[in-house]
Amino acid sequence: MDTSTMSSSAPPKSHNLFQVFLRLRPPQAGASQSAERFLAVEPPAKEHTAPTHITLNPPNDSRRAIEKFAFTQVFEEDSTQLDVFHCTGVIPLVEGVLAPHGGDGTDALLATLGVTGSGKSHTILGSKTQRGMTQLALDVIFRSLGHNLLDCASHPYLEASISGSDPSEAAVCSASAFLETVYADPQDRPRPSSRAPTPMIGESTMGPPQTPSRRLLTRPSALPHQPDVSALSVPCDPAAEYAVVISMYEVYNDRIFDLLSPPVKSAATKEYRRRPLLFKPTEASPDRKVVAGLRKVVCGSLQQALMVLEAGLHERRVAGTGSNSVSSRSHGFFCVEVRKRARSGRHRHGGEGGGVWGGSTLTVVDLAGSERARDAKTAGATLAEAGKINESLMYLGQCLQMQSDAANNAKPGVVPFRQCKLTELLFSNSFPSTSTSSTSYSSSSTTRANNNSPRNPQKAVMIVTADPHGDFNATSQILRYSALAREITVPRIPSITQTILAPVAPQSMPGSSPLSSPTMQHSRPFFSPSSPNMSRTFSPSSVASDDHRGTMEMAALEIARLAEENEYLRQAMGAEQVARQEAQAHLLSMEDRMVDLEQAIREDCVNEFERRMEVEVARWRAAAAAEAERVEEHVNAKIEILARVFGTEGEGGSDGEEGEDKENVLVEDVWGENERLRREVEVLRRELVGMSPTRRMPLRERGGEGGEQQQQQRGSGGGAGGLQRKMERLRVSDEAAAAARSSSGSVRGTGSPTKKVRKLGAKRWDSMEDEEMF
Numbered sequence: 151m152d153t154s155t156m157s158s159s160a161p162p163k164s165h166n167l168f169q170v171f172l173r174l175r176p177p178q179a180g181a182s183q184s185a186e187r188f189l190a191v192e193p194p195a196k197e198h199t200a201p202t203h204i205t206l207n208p209p210n211d212s213r214r215a216i217e218k219f220a221f222t223q224v225f226e227e228d229s230t231q232l233d234v235f236h237c238t239g240v241i242p243l244v245e246g247v248l249a250p251h252g253g254d255g256t257d258a259l260l261a262t263l264g265v266t267g268s269g270k271s272h273t274i275l276g277s278k279t280q281r282g283m284t285q286l287a288l289d290v291i292f293r294s295l296g297h298n299l300l301d302c303a304s305h306p307y308l309e310a311s312i313s314g315s316d317p318s319e320a321a322v323c324s325a326s327a328f329l330e331t332v333y334a335d336p337q338d339r340p341r342p343s344s345r346a347p348t349p350m351i352g353e354s355t356m357g358p359p360q361t362p363s364r365r366l367l368t369r370p371s372a373l374p375h376q377p378d379v380s381a382l383s384v385p386c387d388p389a390a391e392y393a394v395v396i397s398m399y400e401v402y403n404d405r406i407f408d409l410l411s412p413p414v415k416s417a418a419t420k421e422y423r424r425r426p427l428l429f430k431p432t433e434a435s436p437d438r439k440v441v442a443g444l445r446k447v448v449c450g451s452l453q454q455a456l457m458v459l460e461a462g463l464h465e466r467r468v469a470g471t472g473s474n475s476v477s478s479r480s481h482g483f484f485c486v487e488v489r490k491r492a493r494s495g496r497h498r499h500g501g502e503g504g505g506v507w508g509g510s511t512l513t514v515v516d517l518a519g520s521e522r523a524r525d526a527k528t529a530g531a532t533l534a535e536a537g538k539i540n541e542s543l544m545y546l547g548q549c550l551q552m553q554s555d556a557a558n559n560a561k562p563g564v565v566p567f568r569q570c571k572l573t574e575l576l577f578s579n580s581f582p583s584t585s586t587s588s589t590s591y592s593s594s595s596t597t598r599a600n601n602n603s604p605r606n607p608q609k610a611v612m613i614v615t616a617d618p619h620g621d622f623n624a625t626s627q628i629l630r631y632s633a634l635a636r637e638i639t640v641p642r643i644p645s646i647t648q649t650i651l652a653p654v655a656p657q658s659m660p661g662s663s664p665l666s667s668p669t670m671q672h673s674r675p676f677f678s679p680s681s682p683n684m685s686r687t688f689s690p691s692s693v694a695s696d697d698h699r700g701t702m703e704m705a706a707l708e709i710a711r712l713a714e715e716n717e718y719l720r721q722a723m724g725a726e727q728v729a730r731q732e733a734q735a736h737l738l739s740m741e742d743r744m745v746d747l748e749q750a751i752r753e754d755c756v757n758e759f760e761r762r763m764e765v766e767v768a769r770w771r772a773a774a775a776a777e778a779e780r781v782e783e784h785v786n787a788k789i790e791i792l793a794r795v796f797g798t799e800g801e802g803g804s805d806g807e808e809g810e811d812k813e814n815v816l817v818e819d820v821w822g823e824n825e826r827l828r829r830e831v832e833v834l835r836r837e838l839v840g841m842s843p844t845r846r847m848p849l850r851e852r853g854g855e856g857g858e859q860q861q862q863q864r865g866s867g868g869g870a871g872g873l874q875r876k877m878e879r880l881r882v883s884d885e886a887a888a889a890a891r892s893s894s895g896s897v898r899g900t901g902s903p904t905k906k907v908r909k910l911g912a913k914r915w916d917s918m919e920d921e922e923m924f
């Protein structure tokens with residue numbers, strides 16, 4: 151590609167929030183290109199200008215629509231890093247950040263978007279031999295600042311001054327202090343790639359790990375110097391002095407992680423993990439969200455900045471997938487804050503001045519690639535990551551579509567950038583703000599400077615990368631939501647109408663070659679063109695013909711186009727209906743399966759419950775039997791004692807009144823004891839039966855209520871029966887004793903103890919015989 155030509159063509163002015171460029175990836179050196187090329191670059195409309203349109207031809211499917219996309223500029227496979235650097239307008243972005251003409255400047259955003267393996271990281275971060283946009287931009291920034299740049303070595307108060315003015319609760323440190331904690335001395339160990347496979351979180355190279363060999367990175371011995379931009383510099387404000395502050399973070403699974411802070415040991419898991427950070431307004435920045443709590447490094451030279459970048463990239467999550475051996479699994483953010491304040495003589499020699507720090511930020515973003523799980527052959531955590539990546543990119547696509555529509559007033563609306571962290575971070579600075587610049591703070595205190603100038607919306611450049619031989623569907627999807635304009639051409643069978651009207655050519659997008667018959671063009675309302683001369687609608691007035699026949703022909707053409715579109719939509723709808731029916735059938739079968747599963751789980755639960763219930767019932771029965779036995783023994787023992795007492799009295803012929811009272815007391819005791827035991831057994835029986843009210847009947851059926859009652863009667867009732875037998879024996883022995891007493895003539899009047907006992911005993915035991923004891 152001719153660089154001089156490219157660089158001379160400045161990107162066209164647009165109202166879009168992003169300038170969108172497309173870069174095509176060359177085939178890998180030595181790799182056989184088996185896949186068909188599906189992407190063609192349209193020749194530019196004017197001579198000596200860069201191409202802006204591409205056509206996507208679906209491979210092996212003549213029925214699918216041919217799509218055409220418009221971009222700010224298209225870079226073909228032979229474009230170099232320097233071509234891209236010049237033509238994407240990175241220099242104007244840097245100039246906006248340095249603000250050479252006073253003021254705080256304008257924030258800038260440079261991002262890459264594309265399918266995995268399409269060359270995003272190569273473009274933005276470079277490779278082992280080539281520098282990327284980030285390194286080139288840093289080179290230009292440091293070269294341009296020259297002597298106006300302050301560094302911590304010669305200005306000891308600089309770190310504290312910047313820290314005091316930082317709105318994001320950041321931990322600010324000098325580059326030399328940071329690099330000491332990260333890199334080992336340069337030894338003869340080989341240099342690790344900055345895009346190494348994902349380090350285990352617990353094995354981070356930064357922070358306080360256990361062994362130094364794990365902790366420290368090898369200091370890179372050489373960094374790429376190509377392409378060379380030593381001839382390039384942009385002006386800076388001669389009345390100001392600057393400081394460059396670098397921070398890096400990644401958005402992984404919709405959470406923000408600092409790439410420059412060491413992981414902390416979790417108290418629960420004892421693993422080293424990086425804490426997620428919040429994107430929020432802070433006390434010092436109430437009207438603007440910032441990533442709070444980042445580590446920020448003040449860099450005094452390009453070399454220091456590049457080393458910090460390498461260290462941060464080493465912490466970034468990458469993994470090997472079927473599509474790319476070092477695929478980025480997170481969205482990486484590299485922020486270069488260019489702090490600026492009025493030059494003051496007092497702090498020239500290391501003293502602290504009272505100027506107000508302002509400035510702007512250049513944010514470079516390497517987005518993770520969208521991918522299809524089937525092609526990427528991912529599984530487990532990597533597959534889940536891919537889901538999150540695709541979801542965030544889908545939200546980004548919605549925002550890009552909305553911004554495109556809003557810019558063209560086709561469908562003015564709010565860009566829905568708050569749907570995920572990625573879009574919030576990319577878009578929150580995109581809109582004009584009436585609030586004051588959030589980066590203006592007093593260096594001597596943390597109170598906010600009274601700066602009432604509104605903050606400029608950021609300038610943003612998106613470089614979309616694509617592999618013309620890669621995944622057609624994934625590429626088409628990315629292009630659909632990132633392109634500035636889109637046009638669809640539907641293949642069709644030539645009709646009589648078309649044949650008659652063949653001489654009337656349809657209007658097409660500028661820069662496009664005339665589309666050959668039998669095709670018809672129509673546009674879809676996804677995007678609006680970025681410039682008025684890219685109108686895609688067919689308007690009879692655009693024909694500008696007074697001729698009635700001409701008007702009729704245009705009308706017929708429009709009718710034919712609409713009929714064609716109808717046909718296309720009908721087919722698409724048919725396909726959608728089939729897909730919907732399949733999905734419904736699948737849903738129904740899944741519902742059936744769930745019902746079966748639920749039934750099986752319920753049955754398992756019931757079986758398990760019954761099994762446990764049986765164990766419990768057996769346990770309670772055994773306990774009840776043991777208790778009944780114990781009661782019987784106890785009663786037997788009491789009766790034995792009683793019998794012995796009566797026997798002794800009978801033998802000794804004891805005096806009547808006292809003996810009668812004792813007997814009555816003992817009988818009362820036995821009766822009371824019997825009552826108590828009966829109640830106890832009753833309680834036990836209720837507990838046993840009441841263990842599961844819901845299962846009572848089946849248990850009775852299984853275990854047998856009768857069986858249970860029999861058991862209880864054998865236990866408790868048996869005890870009572872035994873008691874009755876003992877009482878009978880007692881009665882007999884009483885009678886014998888009475889007979890003995892009467893025969894010995896010692897009976898006294900009507901108050902005979904034998905009569906009393908018999909009377910009481912007969913009454914109680916008779917009434918008891920009628921009762922069902924248990």
Ligand SMILES: Nc1ncnc2c1ncn2[C@@H]1O[C@H](COP(=O)(O)OP(=O)(O)OP(=O)(O)O)[C@@H](O)[C@H]1O
Nearest residue numbers: 175176266267268269270271272474477478518519
């Ligand atoms: N323009 C290019 N010139 C030379 N090589 C390239 C170019 N673009 C990409 N490559 C090579 O293609 C491979 C994949 O590129 P890269 O890692 O940049 O893809 P990616 O889009 O960042 O992928 P992912 O999203 O998975 O991280 C790398 O080996 C890279 O060097």
